[in-house]
Amino acid sequence: MTVRNAEVATAFEEMADLLEIEGANPFRVRAYRFAARTLRDLPAEVGEMVAKGEDLTGLPGIGDDLAGKIKEILSTGTAAAIEAQRKRVPATVTELLRIPGLGPKRVKTLTQELKIRSPSELQKAAQEGRVRTLAGFGEKTEQHILAALAARLAEAPRVKRAVAIPYAEALVAYLEQLSGVGRVMAAGSYRRGLETIGDLDILAVAPAGRPVTDRFVAYQEVRDVLAHGETKASVRLQSGLQVDLRVVPQESYGAALLYFTGSKSHNVVLRQLAQQRGLKLNEYGLFRGDTRVAGETEESVYAALGLPWIPPELREGRGEIEAAKAGRLPHLVDLHDLKGDLHAHTRATDGRHSLQEMAEAARLRGLQYFAITDHSRRLTMAKGLDSTRLLQQMEDIDRLNATLSGITILKGIEVDILEDGNLDLPDNVLGRLDLVVAAVHSRFTLSKQKQTERIMKAMDHPHFSILAHPSGRLIGRREPYDVDMLRIIRKARERRCFLEVNAHPERLDLTDIHCRMAREEGVLLAVNTDAHSMLDLENARFGIGQARRGWLEKSDVLNTRSYAELRKLLKPTMKA
DNA sequence: GCCGTTTTCGGCCCGACTGTTTTCAGTCG
CATH class of the missing domain: 1.10.150.110 (DNA polymerase beta, N-terminal domain-like)
Known part of the structure; x- marks a missing residue:
């Protein structure tokens, strides 16, 4: 059993x-x-x-x-x-x-x-x-x-972060323009960068709460008012999204932001830490008796507890406070650390834009390199490329590179991992590419052992570079397939190949926990957009959010490397 | 039921809002 x-x-x-x-x-x-x-x-x-x-x-x-x-x-x-x-x-x-x-x-x-x-x-x-x-x-x-x-039955399920963003931004803007209101910030799981949001928590600074909560419950998208008090109010929007507002005075902003950002378990540990020092931490500040010793900024509260500021993405009660005490918090990777994107599609398969359009969009985003990785033949629904069409695309990329400056387009493929663990295109073709991104797109229901061995066999392939969306889950729609991720991560270390953090907001695959596992095992991860359109390149921020939640530093991410370093890292997996 | 450079026993985070309570319990985050 x-x-x-x-x-x-x-x-x-x-x-x-x-x-x-x-x-x-x-x-x-x-x-x-x-x-x-x-x-x-x-x-x-x-x-x-x-x-x-x-x-x-x-x-x-x-x-x-x-x-x-x-x-x-x-x-x-x-x-x-x-x-x-x-x-x-x-x-x-x-x-x-x-x-x-x-x-x-x-x-x-x-x-x-x-x-x-x-x-x-x-x-x-x-x-x-x-x-x-x-x-x-x-x-x-x-x-x-x-x-x-x-x-x-009609209850709103958790919404994906990408869906919540426009609601959050609109509400923050609405509250910010109210008279007397200072800073407004979306806190809670939203600020921690969680992949899904149960409800939206918003913090506002104002000398008096009532006028703000009054205007909040009068927001045009409010469907129901669930609670409405002096400093706190809770509403459900027409979309079903629940929003909680908390209003505090300026001197409490940091403590309130800390409290309202959570997580609950992070806060509990902080309060215990305060207790041990004879202090009391609540949303109004850090107090010794009736004297406020900190509270206007988050930094002041952490500092008074003997800690450096802890990035919200780490505040999950998963050892971040111990790491902070020991001075071993990771220096989390940032969006601007990304120098390239190693997974993208064009109109040749199921993308919406041409090779030229995608390349130009990547160049405008300041990327140094950008891999075109269309689907392989097995994925007929996506017009997957056979050898002939892929070789043709490679020639197109060579010609395009000759005209581009400031960015290099890499020749790649998102090749299907077949049920038996073989790859969907012949070796002599795969060997001519700059990188081979491989993915499972079929037979999701294999047993854990078979699915794991199928993927590990694919990783043994001499041209294998990156395992795309390693768990295959679609948030809220499809469970991950059953794989032993630790074995796959260790296989990647042994083969000196890489796993992807797919940045698509429906995927975010690897999860935060698996990102951290890969980091601890010393496997580099590629934060890729899997862009199917020029606009999708924006999704990189979601991938970075996931990477940060997984404690990843710049050095843990493959595509923070310069183009020259990247080539060296890709090379061993291409020769072997 | 867990946990420990103040403890192996005696602690265990803190406050707002609602409804039914005439002073506070229950729930929530």
């Missing part, structure tokens, strides 16, 4: 829910949630760690007890303690916790007083007016429950 980290994490989260409804020690509940988080973030499979005899109690938030439960779940699929808890609290009840406004206490009341077991039973009870009769519930709460249940 193979049990994945995510399944163990889900079991722990369920246990936390069940315990919470039962009214268990909240710190015990937190321990389960924290452990679940650790498992979800873990680059290695915990099953494999156990198989190798590694000690799980070295992991954050995993002690003897939870290590034992993990092993139990790995071998039996569940844990006796969780099963016992399920008997005491029906597992379906945890669904009630997902309804906004219902927490453990109210769910407990509903199940005990009205014997409610599921959202549909809750809906019935609310419609019959039975919910309002409970202590602590009232007419409004009952109506909110009904509204939430009705909206549940």
Whole structure:
């Protein structure tokens, strides 16, 4: 039986829910949630760690007890303690916790007083007016429950970062022009550069909050006002996106930005650090007693805690504070560090613009080199290139290069990795290219072992340069195919080839966790746009965002190298 | 349930908003 980290994490989260409804020690509940988080973030499979005899109690938030439960779940699929808890609290009840406004206490009341077991039973009870009769519930709460249940199916899922950007920018601009409003900043997961955004958190500086929250809830795109107070308001836009606004005075800006940017786990660690120093950190500042010792800037708060400023992309509670303490924060790669792009398409296959147009767009972006990598013949839907057409394109590129200055167009291909691990074009053709980007575009459902071996066999190919979109996922649409990324990363190190961070906002593939794994294994990553149009070159910023979340420095990224250095790095993989 | 150059026991982050509560509990982030 193979049990994945995510399944163990889900079991722990369920246990936390069940315990919470039962009214268990909240710190015990937190321990389960924290452990679940650790498992979800873990680059290695915990099953494999156990198989190798590694000690799980070295992991954050995993002690003897939870290590034992993990092993139990790995071998039996569940844990006796969780099963016992399920008997005491029906597992379906945890669904009630997902309804906004219902927490453990109210769910407990509903199940005990009205014997409610599921959202549909809750809906019935609310419609019959039975919910309002409970202590602590009232007419409004009952109506909110009904509204939430009705909206549940239509509930807005997390939106991709690229989708959220225009909403965020428009709202920030709207708030900035209000009189009395100083700085306005989108914080939260948006500022941390997460690939998807659950809701948008906006911070505004103003001497008084009320006038700002009043104007905020009056924003023309607001559909519902969820909360509206002196310093805080929450709305849902017509698009379904939820936006939270917080207004603070200037002297609290840094502390509030820190608090509102998160993540929650980063903030918790910072507050613990403050406590240890006899200080208190909240969104208004860092205080010793009633005296504010820092708060106007983020830097001031970090400095007072003995830390350098930590870039938002790292604030995930994944060791950044320890790294900061030790002076070992990475110097994160920046968009302007990119000297080239190694994955792009033209009209020859499924791109929208010509070779000349794409090259010119790349030159205008200041790139030193730009690889044309159209699809190979196997991808018939995309008019994939056969040898003849590819050789023709190579001649076109030679002619184009002769006319260009300041940029070199590289001859490449995005060649299909066939099911047997062979590449979709003959060696003698691939060998004439500057680089070979290879990708899986078919048979996504192979077993983990077969998929991994298929890709590793392709990497053994003498002309293989870069593995494109290594997991194949499409955010919100297609799960990654089942591969052992650590083995693939180690294979790349052995073969001295590279993996891609695909910058397309729907892909962002590798993930942040895998970027970091590659960095730790010493494998260089190429941040590529996979542009199918001139406009797509803009997507580089999303790839860089992902790279930064993966702790990558300039030196970890292949295409920050000069053209001369790049050629040297590509060469060993082309000869071998 | 975890964790430890103040601790192996006794801690475990902090505040705003809502609704039903006449002084605060529950929920959320």
